[in-house]
Amino acid sequence: MKVILLGLCLTIGCTALACQQQPDQERMQDQPQMGTASLQAATADSARDGRLHKTEEEWRAQLTEMQYYVTRQAGTERAFTGAYWDHKEDGVYNCVCCGQHLFDSKTKFKSGTGWPSFYEAVTAPAITEKADNSHFMLRIEVLCSRCDAHLGHVFPDGPEPTGLRYCINSASLDFEARGEMQSDHKEGG
Ligand SMILES: [Zn+2]
Numbered sequence: 115m116k117v118i119l120l121g122l123c124l125t126i127g128c129t130a131l132a133c134q135q136q137p138d139q140e141r142m143q144d145q146p147q148m149g150t151a152s153l154q155a156a157t158a159d160s161a162r163d164g165r166l167h168k169t170e171e172e173w174r175a176q177l178t179e180m181q182y183y184v185t186r187q188a189g190t191e192r193a194f195t196g197a198y199w200d201h202k203e204d205g206v207y208n209c210v211c212c213g214q215h216l217f218d219s220k221t222k223f224k225s226g227t228g229w230p231s232f233y234e235a236v237t238a239p240a241i242t243e244k245a246d247n248s249h250f251m252l253r254i255e256v257l258c259s260r261c262d263a264h265l266g267h268v269f270p271d272g273p274e275p276t277g278l279r280y281c282i283n284s285a286s287l288d289f290e291a292r293g294e295m296q297s298d299h300k301e302g303g
Contacts, residue, residue: 206289
């Protein structure tokens, strides 16, 4: 069993590294030196590549202190303190920073950890995975692919059908009830 988990870990790690390469290259091109002028230019150009770039000042103005700490400084809220760890309504969890759909309540499960837990993202491209060696652990960090908000981590000990556990901070999420969804998914429905 341990061998299988380790294998899965390595697979996820490799996938994360592979996925990470391209955004890193883009980031290096997009943000050479962060003078005020280039920051403003980056913000103005944010729609160009489908990604959302904002200055630290803009994020601070938009977010609460906890949301800023978690999403922009890769912080972690205390277990059992967030809004959604025990939240059971039907709908979608969006990125609190940019509104991108991240997780569906249908994939949420009770993990007992005190953080909202999902076994899969709403679409694979919504999430960027990245190796995280902090705190003397090898973990896979998950971020919003559109605005790079830190969301949490993914572990290989989740339930079927994926066997994955996306352990996400409530502070990174904004819940949208199914009936109230006004977005892009209306057409054809
Ligand atoms: Zn986002």
